[in-house]
Amino acid sequence: MAKRSVIPYGPQHPVLPEPIHLDLVVEDEKVVEAIPSIGFIHRGLESLVDKRDFNQMTYVAERTCGICSFQHGMGYCEAVEHIFGIEIPERAKFLRTIWAELGRMHSHLLWLGLLADGFGFENLFYQCWRIREKILDMQEMTSGGRLIFSVNTVGGVIKDIPADMLRTILSTIDDVEAELKVVQRTFLDDYTVQSRLKGVGVLTKEQAHDLGCAGPFGRASGINTDMRKLGYAAYPHIDFEPIISNDGDSYARCECRIGELFQSMDILRQAIAKIPNETDLATPVKGNPNGEYFMRVEQPRGEAIYYVKANGKPYVERFRIRTPTFANLPGLCEMLKNTELADIGLLVLTIDPCISCTER
Amino acid sequence: MAEVIHPEEILEEIEASALLTKVMEKKKDGYRLSQICAAYIDEKYELSYSFADDETYQYVTYRLVIDTDVEIPSITEIIPQALFYENEMKELFGVKIKMISLDYENRLYRIRQEAPLGPKKAEKAE
Amino acid sequence: MANIKRSPWLLHYDGSSCNGCDIEVLACLTPIYDAERFGVMNTGDPMQADILLITGGINAQNQPTVKQLYEQMPRPKVVVAVGVCACTGGVFKECYNILGGADTTIPVDIYVPGCAARPQAIIDGIVKAVDLFQKRLEEHYEKKRGQGGNEVSANG
Numbered sequence: 001m002a003k004r005s006v007i008p009y010g011p012q013h014p015v016l017p018e019p020i021h022l023d024l025v026v027e028d029e030k031v032v033e034a035i036p037s038i039g040f041i042h043r044g045l046e047s048l049v050d051k052r053d054f055n056q057m058t059y060v061a062e063r064t065c066g067i068c069s070f071q072h073g074m075g076y077c078e079a080v081e082h083i084f085g086i087e088i089p090e091r092a093k094f095l096r097t098i099w100a101e102l103g104r105m106h107s108h109l110l111w112l113g114l115l116a117d118g119f120g121f122e123n124l125f126y127q128c129w130r131i132r133e134k135i136l137d138m139q140e141m142t143s144g145g146r147l148i149f150s151v152n153t154v155g156g157v158i159k160d161i162p163a164d165m166l167r168t169i170l171s172t173i174d175d176v177e178a179e180l181k182v183v184q185r186t187f188l189d190d191y192t193v194q195s196r197l198k199g200v201g202v203l204t205k206e207q208a209h210d211l212g213c214a215g216p217f218g219r220a221s222g223i224n225t226d227m228r229k230l231g232y233a234a235y236p237h238i239d240f241e242p243i244i245s246n247d248g249d250s251y252a253r254c255e256c257r258i259g260e261l262f263q264s265m266d267i268l269r270q271a272i273a274k275i276p277n278e279t280d281l282a283t284p285v286k287g288n289p290n291g292e293y294f295m296r297v298e299q300p301r302g303e304a305i306y307y308v309k310a311n312g313k314p315y316v317e318r319f320r321i322r323t324p325t326f327a328n329l330p331g332l333c334e335m336l337k338n339t340e341l342a343d344i345g346l347l348v349l350t351i352d353p354c355i356s357c358t359e360r
Numbered sequence: 361m362a363e364v365i366h367p368e369e370i371l372e373e374i375e376a377s378a379l380l381t382k383v384m385e386k387k388k389d390g391y392r393l394s395q396i397c398a399a400y401i402d403e404k405y406e407l408s409y410s411f412a413d414d415e416t417y418q419y420v421t422y423r424l425v426i427d428t429d430v431e432i433p434s435i436t437e438i439i440p441q442a443l444f445y446e447n448e449m450k451e452l453f454g455v456k457i458k459m460i461s462l463d464y465e466n467r468l469y470r471i472r473q474e475a476p477l478g479p480k481k482a483e484k485a486e
Numbered sequence: 487m488a489n490i491k492r493s494p495w496l497l498h499y500d501g502s503s504c505n506g507c508d509i510e511v512l513a514c515l516t517p518i519y520d521a522e523r524f525g526v527m528n529t530g531d532p533m534q535a536d537i538l539l540i541t542g543g544i545n546a547q548n549q550p551t552v553k554q555l556y557e558q559m560p561r562p563k564v565v566v567a568v569g570v571c572a573c574t575g576g577v578f579k580e581c582y583n584i585l586g587g588a589d590t591t592i593p594v595d596i597y598v599p600g601c602a603a604r605p606q607a608i609i610d611g612i613v614k615a616v617d618l619f620q621k622r623l624e625e626h627y628e629k630k631r632g633q634g635g636n637e638v639s640a641n642g
Contacts, residue, residue, distance in 0.1 A: 018500050019548065037467075039470045045581060148601060212394065303412075309399060
């Protein structure tokens with residue numbers, strides 16, 4: 001038997017923009033076990049419920065993560081709206097869908113770029129981030145903020161997207177689609193990319209199910225689930241099917257996310273075509289929430305759960321976010337077993353880790 | 361118009377002693393552990409164990425309401441992936457859980473304060 | 487001065503940021519904003535870094551890491567706090583695990599505000615940091631010459 005040793009990985013690592021620490025037990029070059037230790041970004045955001053009322057908590061929820069910021073705000077607001085039992089205006093639902101899908105596109109493009117950086121394809125990285133800037137421009141145009149734009153409020157949204165901006169979004173996603181096709185070819189057909197991704201870090205469907213994997217990470221292993229099917233925001237009006245793959249390797253994860261990019265564009269087109277003309281953007285809420293609700297939202301990284309428990313006071317009693325990366329951590333540890341040490345950086349990236357979400 | 365699946369969510373209050381059997385049942389039925397959440401409300405812990413079915417989107421939550429000094433068994437024997445949730449509850453709320461497969465001993469987040477979201481007593485004692 | 491001038495290296499560390507400032511820092515280094523045209527290079531190695539960009543507040547666990555990174559950097563060094571969380575703690579200031587801004591742990595020279603900090607603001611901060619770094623470098627050499635080549639510690 002080869003000699004076992006423990007190699008610390010992270011928290012400051014060139015591949016990772018965020019700190020996570022793994023203790024890798026290795027036998028020669030093979031990883032036998034990976035033990036994560038988290039907490040470098042733990043802020044204790046959930047404790048702020050004592051100091052901020054339920055309206056102000058929207059802004060705290062949005063700052064859980066800068067990448068899926070809009071979706072965090074939406075998830076929290078939907079949960080509180082459920083407790084109130086109010087229906088938000090139809091147009092606000094569509095606007096939420098549009099912003100959520102723009103957010104998903106920028107998140108997936110960001111991930112594709114980081115992945116390309118991970119396997120050393122610098123040009124591809126820059127191309128992805130160049131395309132991503134167009135999406136960020138859309139977000140800035142419609143809301144005023146590039147990443148964190150605070151347009152959610154309990155009861156609806158606070159900003160409208162006028163018709164000319166919707167047209168700009170449509171023309172921009174046409175451009176983005178054309179450019180994405182080139183990027184897609186490189187990611188899926190290029191020999192060098194395939195040699196780094198195919199058959200690396202395989203997670204079977206059974207493993208993924210037992211470990212509770214969520215989002216594209218789970219769908220790449222064949223788990224057919226997408227929380228958008230639950231029909232929050234305007235998703236009941238939109239036709240789409242979850243994108244799944246059965247291989248469960250890094251290549252499948254890449255494939256799934258690229259598929260979701262095109263799906264997001266499709267959803268955007270459908271939403272913009274069906275958006276109703278209304279001037280009302282938010283239903284006014286009266287009083288304080290009383291009750292509890294588990295809201296499930298499909299984030300770019302997977303299923304996120306927002307639990308809000310309120311007791312009729314302005315300050316909610318408990319607000320908890322279970323983020324997708326938290327659910328994917330066990331899957332990551334399982335996947336890292338029996339892989340080469342040199343692949344670790346890449347494999348950690350393939351779950352699309354969002355550490356600030358995880359630790360809140 | 362796409363099909364919307366919106367099953368009714370089930371919330372069932374159970375005794376601490378029934379936890380393991382219920383969890384075992386759900387695992388057998390093919391549910392996946394979706395989340396475990398703790399809350400400290402009215403000087404009692406409220407623990408919610410949620411299970412989700414990937415095909416029907418059914419969501420089942422088991423609720424345990426226990427006193428702060430009650431020790432509950434870990435479910436990591438049945439569902440290993442629960443260890444992060446249980447370590448989190450233990451560290452942030454001070455819930456007493458025995459036999460976690462990989463116990464971080466309150467060193468998951470490595471915070472300085474003891475059980476910041478749990479009983480306020482712990483804060484004063486520090 | 488006889489020495490050959492060099493471009494400073496940039497090191498980025500994510501304190502307890504929400505990710506927003508991090509990806510804006512990364513976006514600054516990609517071709518659209520291209521901070522490298524101001525003569526800086528990104529590195530992952532603290533031992534050769536000259537400018538530390540730190541995002542997010544300081545919490546109990548990352549405090550020693552930040553301290554260690556700062557100490558590993560050679561003198562002279564410049565620290566830029568990017569985003570309101572790194573400046574003061576921001577929206578998370580009252581959380582139980584946040585000790586405050588980056589200046590609670592290491593000396594900060596330049597503060598870049600914003601939530602999330604915009605790339606333009608970050609580039610502004612980087613340009614200021616490069617100037618400050620060159621100034622400190624000259625002072626460092628000056629001092630060294632004045633003391634006959636003995637090792638001295640420059641400020642920062």
